[in-house]
Amino acid sequence: MNEPIGVASPGPATASPDAPSNPSVFSGLRALRQAWTHRIFTMREDQFFLFLAVLIGILSGLAVVCFRIAIEWTQIELLGSSLAPSTLRVILAPTLGGLAVALLVIYAFPRSRGSGVNQTKSAVYVSNGYIPFNTVVGKFVVCALAIASGQSLGPEDPSLQMGAGIASVIGRRLRLSQEKVRLIAPVGAAAGLAAAFNAPISAVLFVLEEVIGTWSAGVLGAIVLGAISSVVTMRAFLGPESMFRVPPFRVAKPVDLLAYVVLGIVGGLASLVFLKWLAYARPRIQSLPSWTIYFQPAVAGLLIGLIGIRLPQVMGAGYPIIDQAMHGQFTWKLLLVLAALKILATGFSFLSGTPGGMFAPALFIGAMLGGAVGAIEQHFFPGLPGTVGTFALVGMGTFFAGFLRVPITSVFMVIEVSGNYTAILPVMISSLIAYGISRSYIKVPLFDMLARQDGLVLPSVEERREQLVLTVEDAMRLDGVVLEPNHNVADAMKRAEGKESVLFFVRVRPGEWHFVDHSELQRLASDPGQNHTVADANSKGPLPFVFRDMSLEEALHWAGDWPALPVLSRADLSKLEGVIALDDILQAFRKVPG
Amino acid sequence: MNSTAISGVAGKGLRVYSREAVLFGCVVLLVLFVILTAAINRMYHKKIHVLADNWFARGEASFQAGDIQSALIDYRNALVYSPGNAKFQFHLAQALAAAGRGDEGRTYLLNLLSESPGSGQVNLALARIAARKGATSEAIRYYHAAIYGEWENDPIAMRWQVRRELSEYLLDRGEVQQAVPEIIALADNTPSDDLARRKVVGNLLLRAKLSPRAFDVFRSLADVNYEDHDALLGAAISAFELGRYDLSLEYFDRLPQQEREAPGVVGLYQAAQQIDAISPFVAGLSREAKARRAADALSYARKRLQDCAAQKGQSLVAPPQTPLQKAFADSKELDARGSLQYLEKHPETVEDLTAHVFQMENAAADACGTPQNADRALWLLGRSRGVPVQ
Numbered sequence: 001m002n003e004p005i006g007v008a009s010p011g012p013a014t015a016s017p018d019a020p021s022n023p024s025v026f027s028g029l030r031a032l033r034q035a036w037t038h039r040i041f042t043m044r045e046d047q048f049f050l051f052l053a054v055l056i057g058i059l060s061g062l063a064v065v066c067f068r069i070a071i072e073w074t075q076i077e078l079l080g081s082s083l084a085p086s087t088l089r090v091i092l093a094p095t096l097g098g099l100a101v102a103l104l105v106i107y108a109f110p111r112s113r114g115s116g117v118n119q120t121k122s123a124v125y126v127s128n129g130y131i132p133f134n135t136v137v138g139k140f141v142v143c144a145l146a147i148a149s150g151q152s153l154g155p156e157d158p159s160l161q162m163g164a165g166i167a168s169v170i171g172r173r174l175r176l177s178q179e180k181v182r183l184i185a186p187v188g189a190a191a192g193l194a195a196a197f198n199a200p201i202s203a204v205l206f207v208l209e210e211v212i213g214t215w216s217a218g219v220l221g222a223i224v225l226g227a228i229s230s231v232v233t234m235r236a237f238l239g240p241e242s243m244f245r246v247p248p249f250r251v252a253k254p255v256d257l258l259a260y261v262v263l264g265i266v267g268g269l270a271s272l273v274f275l276k277w278l279a280y281a282r283p284r285i286q287s288l289p290s291w292t293i294y295f296q297p298a299v300a301g302l303l304i305g306l307i308g309i310r311l312p313q314v315m316g317a318g319y320p321i322i323d324q325a326m327h328g329q330f331t332w333k334l335l336l337v338l339a340a341l342k343i344l345a346t347g348f349s350f351l352s353g354t355p356g357g358m359f360a361p362a363l364f365i366g367a368m369l370g371g372a373v374g375a376i377e378q379h380f381f382p383g384l385p386g387t388v389g390t391f392a393l394v395g396m397g398t399f400f401a402g403f404l405r406v407p408i409t410s411v412f413m414v415i416e417v418s419g420n421y422t423a424i425l426p427v428m429i430s431s432l433i434a435y436g437i438s439r440s441y442i443k444v445p446l447f448d449m450l451a452r453q454d455g456l457v458l459p460s461v462e463e464r465r466e467q468l469v470l471t472v473e474d475a476m477r478l479d480g481v482v483l484e485p486n487h488n489v490a491d492a493m494k495r496a497e498g499k500e501s502v503l504f505f506v507r508v509r510p511g512e513w514h515f516v517d518h519s520e521l522q523r524l525a526s527d528p529g530q531n532h533t534v535a536d537a538n539s540k541g542p543l544p545f546v547f548r549d550m551s552l553e554e555a556l557h558w559a560g561d562w563p564a565l566p567v568l569s570r571a572d573l574s575k576l577e578g579v580i581a582l583d584d585i586l587q588a589f590r591k592v593p594g
Numbered sequence: 595m596n597s598t599a600i601s602g603v604a605g606k607g608l609r610v611y612s613r614e615a616v617l618f619g620c621v622v623l624l625v626l627f628v629i630l631t632a633a634i635n636r637m638y639h640k641k642i643h644v645l646a647d648n649w650f651a652r653g654e655a656s657f658q659a660g661d662i663q664s665a666l667i668d669y670r671n672a673l674v675y676s677p678g679n680a681k682f683q684f685h686l687a688q689a690l691a692a693a694g695r696g697d698e699g700r701t702y703l704l705n706l707l708s709e710s711p712g713s714g715q716v717n718l719a720l721a722r723i724a725a726r727k728g729a730t731s732e733a734i735r736y737y738h739a740a741i742y743g744e745w746e747n748d749p750i751a752m753r754w755q756v757r758r759e760l761s762e763y764l765l766d767r768g769e770v771q772q773a774v775p776e777i778i779a780l781a782d783n784t785p786s787d788d789l790a791r792r793k794v795v796g797n798l799l800l801r802a803k804l805s806p807r808a809f810d811v812f813r814s815l816a817d818v819n820y821e822d823h824d825a826l827l828g829a830a831i832s833a834f835e836l837g838r839y840d841l842s843l844e845y846f847d848r849l850p851q852q853e854r855e856a857p858g859v860v861g862l863y864q865a866a867q868q869i870d871a872i873s874p875f876v877a878g879l880s881r882e883a884k885a886r887r888a889a890d891a892l893s894y895a896r897k898r899l900q901d902c903a904a905q906k907g908q909s910l911v912a913p914p915q916t917p918l919q920k921a922f923a924d925s926k927e928l929d930a931r932g933s934l935q936y937l938e939k940h941p942e943t944v945e946d947l948t949a950h951v952f953q954m955e956n957a958a959a960d961a962c963g964t965p966q967n968a969d970r971a972l973w974l975l976g977r978s979r980g981v982p983v984q
Contacts, residue, residue: 055620055624058624059620059623059624059627062624062627062628062631065631065635066630066631066634069634069635069638072638072642073638073641076641076645081645081649081671081674081675082649082667082671083667083670083671083674084667170616170620173616173619174613174616174617175613237631237632237635238635239678241677241678245678245705246705320670320673320674320677323673323677324670326701327698327701327702327705328697328698328701329670329698387701387704388701389701
């Protein structure tokens with residue numbers, strides 16, 4: 001898409017014929033406007049897309065700032081400003097809040113129900129990037145109310161969808177091409193998530209890992225720009241501090257990393273429990289009579305309130321509690337109880353259909369588990385490096401990787417939310433273990449499972465990522481015969497004796513290859529009295545050529561109607577490494593199981 | 595491009611405008627959104643600052659009232675609304691330490707330290723937690739970091755105070771050798787006109803057995819203020835430690851009776867008095883008095899050896915093998931030189947005789963423990979005159 005978009009207006013030097021002859025302020029402004037318009041509208045579409053990414057990033061950042069303030073402000077009004085609210089508030093706020101959420105979702109913002117990640121994915125793959133603005137407003141209002149009233153959900157997933165929604169509206173209003181409208185939603189999603197987490201790298205990785213599923217260079221630049229713009233905007237208002245502060249530490253001995261292996265196993269098993277519970281309970285809740293949807297969030301709120309009487313820490317997103325856990329404020333027993341109850345409370349909120357994200361609860365559960373494992377391990381091995389806070393930090397990434405199945409994102413997220421690079425090795429080890437355990441026992445990742453339960457078959461990024469990629473090497477044959485144009489035909493025929501279905505390739509010069517039929521060579525060879533060379537034969541070419549590491553899809557593209565293609569060496573285009581025909585490609589595809 | 599709106603309806607129900615109009619609208623929206631967000635953000639931060647300050651003030655009140663548990667909750671609430679606030683974190687850490695949860699407070703302090711490694715206040719708090727835990731080397735490290743760290747208000751006074759705390763901590767733990775350089779540095783950094791601090795230094799010098807320095811400090815203080823009882827007491831004790839019993843008694847006598855007879859002081863005073871009463875070396879004694887005191891000293895020492903030998907079940911008439919028996923055998927040789935007449939005639943032998951007396955007292959003290967009354971006075975006198983302990 002290199003052509004300019006829109007209709008190019010005259011350049012700044014070209015004055016409008018009907019412009020007033022006397023220069024004035026108005027004519028100056030008009031010239032400025034024309035210059036601006038010219039510059040913007042004569043951009044190539046991909047450049048314009050980057051410009052839009054910045055605009056979307058800033059708008060998403062602003063939206064997220066307002067969203068976070070709305071949550072915290074409402075929370076102060078509903079639950080009070082203390083970490084330990086009164087019993088009355090603890091019971092009433094989530095229950096009545098749940099009732100209000102249900103009414104808002106049913107009557108005003110029906111699209112705000114459900115996972116923001118899946119809705120964004122569905123916008124990309126199903127509805128050509130369409131996310132109505134009503135959804136943005138709905139997510140803002142309903143999620144702010146739900147989280148602030150104590151429902152155990154987080155603000156990241158709604159932020160992601162709000163960003164995607166803003167991007168979608170702008171893209172459609174600007175009449176971008178359908179492809180760009182589809183791609184602009186993930187740009188907004190990354191911007192929203194980046195601002196919510198104050199973590200641009202993790203947001204970019206998450207959107208690439210989970211929403212788009214490809215590392216397309218075309219959209220990567222826009223996503224990065226959007227994420228950076230939103231984070232810069234957010235920091236301008238809410239400050240640049242990392243979400244959590246953990247003292248730096250050093251893993252002194254390789255054997256110390258075993259402590260994090262244990263954490264990886266515990267985190268993986270805990271994520272399994274949570275996933276299994278959601279997978280089991282969600283269809284059953286959804287099959288309840290339709291009138292119950294009016295009360296499901298309220299019942300969830302009541303149950304959470306009952307837990308909150310003794311342990312109000314499980315209510316809401318829980319970031320201050322994570323911070324306390326990182327400062328070793330809880331005993332290992334309490335940490336374990338909080339992790340277990342948070343799984344329960346988040347399940348209640350999520351299964352009741354209350355809109356909100358699972359990111360913050362996943363981080364909470366991971367931090368509590370990590371802190372508990374760390375405290376127990378340090379009790380038995382007092383020399384272990386790092387504090388309980390370090391384990392809590394690593395635990396966040398571990399559970400996140402196991403639960404959401406985004407191992408790369410989880411590693412970078414831990415670094416970004418803590419501003420602490422020293423945890424990278426432990427978090428890589430434990431995240432991979434948790435991811436491995438989760439993947440071994442539950443084949444379908446959370447978001448894909450939710451989509452399938454809702455009747456949507458969205459492409460599974462994890463499946464795609466781990467799909468077997470067939471290459472030319474898997475299908476090529478080694479029985480091609482290389483001929484030079486000056487070769488004697490009779491000699492060439494002798495080289496093919498005793499071989500079945502021989503393919504003859506003529507090397508005209510490096511990179512230029514032709515194909516000669518066996519029957520053509522036989523015809524020339526049978527011509528008495530003539531000493532024919534290969535150059536006399538009717539050959540087909542020049543042939544397109546492939547390399548052994550190319551994917552079979554690419555080879556299929558080049559195969560066309562050619563009888564076969566030469567497989568050449570990348571280092572020497574005069575060297576034939578093999579031959580591949582259409583039949584070989586199809587046969588290789590047929591062999592792949594499933 | 596034509597900037598007027600194009601009528602019509604897009605596929606998904608949106609009115610379609612020219613790109614220029616939409617972009618212009620976006621920019622206007624952006625500006626309005628920035629203004630709105632800034633206003634909301636300002637209001638919100640104002641509110642949470644008030645909340646944070648209120649919770650912190652409540653925490654301070656609870657902490658001052660000794661209600662540490664309430665203070666902890668209040669400080670935590672304050673931190674919710676100002677999570678990066680170093681002051682709140684520091685106070686929470688101190689409250690945690692006061693509640694006996696030093697390890698939890700330590701995490702906050704380590705965070706603060708990673709942000710400002712030179713903070714004297716944070717290093718001091720960490721030193722106190724380490725000291726409470728008994729981690730001496732860690733405590734010393736943090737105390738030193740606090741001494742050489744940054745202090746907002748009156749850094750010189752704060753550093754002096756921290757070094758004093760470190761010195762006291764080391765003395766409390768019996769680490770006198772490590773305490774000595776700290777106390778000497780403290781003394782060197784104490785202004786000569788700051789009498790209160792010099793008094794503190796004097797006491798620390800005394801505790802570290804740096805008696806000559808301690809005596810100098812207290813004597814100069816007592817010279818400045820004749821009525822300064824602390825200085826007089828310090829001078830008396832340090833003079834006693836130095837073996838200057840005459841000076842010690844002089845300072846004791848300048849104290850009011852009530853202070854002289856205070857527990858811990860009265861013993862020293864009585865010992866000084868006793869030494870003054872039996873020492874043959876008191877200035878101004880007549881030849882007879884000196885001889886009598888020397889002869890009495892020999893009797894006391896001999897009696898002490900006999901009592902000690904009886905207590906230990908040793909016979910003093912047996913061939914001398916034990917230090918007690920050897921000392922007693924030596925004393926027999928003094929019979930001729932220890933008579934009153936001889937000493938009166940030969941006052942120059944008093945010194946030699948009393949040296950033997952002190953050795954006898956030492957031998958008895960080694961075998962039977964610290965003596966009492968006149969024997970103690972003789973033993974102390976001997977030590978002050980440099981009689982080697984056997």
